[in-house]
Amino acid sequence: xxxxxxxxxxxxxxxxxSHLRKKLPGNEWNIRIIDRALDHYYQPGFLFMPFGIYxxxxxxxxxxxxxxxxxxYTEAEVDRVDADANRxxxxxxxxxxxxxxxxxxxxxxxxxxxxxMAGPDWRKNIHEFYTFEGAKALAARLKSWKGGRLxxxxxxxxxxxxxxxxxxxxxxxxxxxxxxxxxxxxxxYVTPLSGAFTKPVAxxxxxxxxxxxxxxxxxxxxxxxxxxxxxxxxxxxxxxxTYDLLVTVPPNMGDPMIERSGLGDEMNFxxxxxxxxxxxxxxxxxxxxxxxxxPTSKAGSVAHFECEVLTENILGHIRGEELTAHFxxxxxxxxxxxxxxxxxxxxxxxxxxxxxxxxFPVVGPMKLLSESRLNHLGKMAFKWIYWNVLLPGLPIPFxxxxxSMAGKNLPSKAA
Amino acid sequence: MxxxxxxxxxxxxxxxxYLVNHAQWNKDVAAALAAEEGITLTDSHWKILxxxxxxxxxxxxxxGMRRMNKIGNIATKDLYSLFPDGPIKKAAKISGYPxxxxxx
Numbered sequence: 001x002x003x004x005x006x007x008x009x010x011x012x013x014x015x016x017x018s019h020l021r022k023k024l025p026g027n028e029w030n031i032r033i034i035d036r037a038l039d040h041y042y043q044p045g046f047l048f049m050p051f052g053i054y055x056x057x058x059x060x061x062x063x064x065x066x067x068x069x070x071x072x073y074t075e076a077e078v079d080r081v082d083a084d085a086n087r088x089x090x091x092x093x094x095x096x097x098x099x100x101x102x103x104x105x106x107x108x109x110x111x112x113x114x115x116x117m118a119g120p121d122w123r124k125n126i127h128e129f130y131t132f133e134g135a136k137a138l139a140a141r142l143k144s145w146k147g148g149r150l151x152x153x154x155x156x157x158x159x160x161x162x163x164x165x166x167x168x169x170x171x172x173x174x175x176x177x178x179x180x181x182x183x184x185x186x187x188x189y190v191t192p193l194s195g196a197f198t199k200p201v202a203x204x205x206x207x208x209x210x211x212x213x214x215x216x217x218x219x220x221x222x223x224x225x226x227x228x229x230x231x232x233x234x235x236x237x238x239x240x241x242t243y244d245l246l247v248t249v250p251p252n253m254g255d256p257m258i259e260r261s262g263l264g265d266e267m268n269f270x271x272x273x274x275x276x277x278x279x280x281x282x283x284x285x286x287x288x289x290x291x292x293x294x295p296t297s298k299a300g301s302v303a304h305f306e307c308e309v310l311t312e313n314i315l316g317h318i319r320g321e322e323l324t325a326h327f328x329x330x331x332x333x334x335x336x337x338x339x340x341x342x343x344x345x346x347x348x349x350x351x352x353x354x355x356x357x358x359x360f361p362v363v364g365p366m367k368l369l370s371e372s373r374l375n376h377l378g379k380m381a382f383k384w385i386y387w388n389v390l391l392p393g394l395p396i397p398f399x400x401x402x403x404s405m406a407g408k409n410l411p412s413k414a415a
Numbered sequence: 416m417x418x419x420x421x422x423x424x425x426x427x428x429x430x431x432x433y434l435v436n437h438a439q440w441n442k443d444v445a446a447a448l449a450a451e452e453g454i455t456l457t458d459s460h461w462k463i464l465x466x467x468x469x470x471x472x473x474x475x476x477x478x479g480m481r482r483m484n485k486i487g488n489i490a491t492k493d494l495y496s497l498f499p500d501g502p503i504k505k506a507a508k509i510s511g512y513p514x515x516x517x518x519x
Contacts, residue, residue, distance in 0.1 A: 156480070220501065222480075224491070236495040266485040295516065 002029050004314075005088060005098035007078055007257075009035035009063060011043070011390070012289030012303035013104030018068045018393030019311040024318075032072040034088065034096060040066040041132055042386055044300065044379075047164055047336070049135035050142050051175045058383065059132065066391055078105075081261040083282050100284050100314060103263070103270055105255035107160050107290040107298060109134075113251040114155055114223055121228035126246045129168065130160060138247065142175075147184025148244030150176075153233065154191050155223050157198070159252045160290055160298040163345065165189070166196065166206055167336045168247060173213045174338030190218040190233070190241050199352035201411060202345060205369055209337065252298070254291055269293035274349065275326040277310045283317070286310055296329035296349055304390055305330045305401035330403040332358075334379035342375035344368050348403040354411065359398045361407040368408065421447035433507070433514050440511030448509045452498075456509075460497050463489055467510040477507040477515040 004020060006013045017033055024031065045059035067073045077091040087097045109130045111118040117126060127138040152169050159165075169189050176182040189196070189210060196207035196217060210217055224236040232242040254268030263270050263281065271280040272292040279285035288310055289303035296302055305327065312325035329349030336342050344366045345353040357364035365374055389396060416435060418425050422443035427435040432451070434440055445464065449456045456464075466487040470478045480503060483489045494502035503515055 222495075236491055237499060266479075266482045 002099040003097060004029055004031050004100045004102070005096055006031070006033045006102045006104055007081075007088065008104035008106055008291070009033045009037065009040060009067065009073065010104060010106050010289070011300045012106075012306065013102065014040065014066055014391050015304065015307045015393055016102055016104065016288060016310060017071045018391065019307055020314065021068050021070050022393065023311060023315060026070055030072065031070070032074060032096065033067060034074045034076055034078060034090070035063070036075065036077045038063060038075065042383060044161070044386075045383060046129050046132065046135040047167055047171070050129055050138040051171050052139065056132075056136060061387070068392065078257045079260065080257055081263060083261065083263065083285060086284065100286070100317070102310070103258070103279070103285060103287045103291050104289055105257065105291045107252040107254055109250040110253050111248075111250040113253070114226060116226035116228055117248070117250060119226070119228045121226070121231065125231060125244065126226065126228070126248060128248055128250060130249060141245065145181065145245065147181050149186050149188070149242060151188045151190055151241060151243040151246045153223070153246060153248040155249060155251050156192055158298055159249050161333070162198065162297060163333055163335045165249055166210070169210065169215050170213065170338040171336055173215060187215045188218055188241065189215055190221045192220065192222050194219050199347070201355070202353040202369060213338075258291070265293055267293070274329070276313050276323040277306055277327055278313065278323060286314060294327070294329065297331040297333065299331055299333055300386070301332045302330070307393070308401040328402055330401055332399065334375060334382065336376065336379055337371050340376050341371040341373055342379050343371060344375045344378065346403060346408070351403065351405070354408045356408040358407055359404070364407070431514060434511040437511045444511065445509050448511075452505055452509065454498065454505070454509070459493070463487070463494065463497065463506055464510050467506055467512065471510070471512050477503065477512050479503065479515065
């Protein structure tokens, strides 16, 4: 009996277990997942919790309901991977051997990386919404909001779901308007980038939308420290932004276990072949989702598309063949823009997000990079799709892992 | 594609002034690129430029801030004082390498 071991029972790890359990004979392959969590979280739902759109119960399920049948789940903390010995050492003193390892340990916000951020203002006037606890605390904080300076902030790139802080701005604008607090609140979006977003077409469109919603943008702000006494952020070039409520995205780093294992780069991401998703250092280690260093968005949709490629490549690896399935960096993200509308982005390593229709030319029905009610409904429907289609490893019709140019406007016609 | 004359040598750049062909780069070109940014290169600048050069040749990418800190042993405050207003972009340009890519 051989063992395929998956570290991490988040989106990527759970989907891989579902896909591979269907493909690998049960009498030949034991599939095992190790994670320290008791529950599985629908992370896109964290964005909605501060505004009361989702409750706590909407965003998690006990791990037992999510792990596929025929897959062994071990709740434990990993100390490190001993790649030379093909085994994983656990903090409880046990060890787990493997023939193939999938690293799916994701990224985590680390406010301690910024001087003063995790100090006395943390979870009081400084919040984040990338964790369940953070989203819950921010929901409670917003209940007592009477107006003032609301600063939405990104510390550094890359971050998980790079559009989420923009969505937070749009949803905050809508929520404050509904609660009669918009005219009493200044909203700023503070980013280390030179514009609202990384890529030109999307940056122009989203930047204009921020302007229309009276959200000011402070760009090229590289945070050096937070001064919690005076409620201000200071950049490395001594610019200052003051806040009454700071909603920040702390630096995102890979799991410290990656560093302890000697498997990572300076951000604790695993150097990974961006097409095959095989670790660059070890042929029997594969990496999926946010744990990789591949140059695309850190988002659940990316992990979903990667799953199809990785399943093919692991089966090829088991047969002793060359890895032929290639990932193109495909990402597909809904952006909530408030008041029941949303955007949709579709892009890959080579192609920036463009305007157009998705998945079909002209008829769509989704619109790329422009606001529509259907895009919003797509985002809200995604929670059901996540639990019932993605995690069990079922295909989404018409949306494959390879990005299609059908329906996309070329840059000269875009915007 | 714009061509500029640096230190008497024609050099191809992109629209933002980054070298397109690193083979056209040398220390005199670096000094001329730095002068365009209002920077006079010192040994401290060269410590950073040399690290970028070494790292790019190993990995094919301009190192980010954390890599400069952790692997290059270069403090962020030094980067900002030596290459003000966007040190990674400026140092990449003076090193003759492309503008650092930002993933979506």
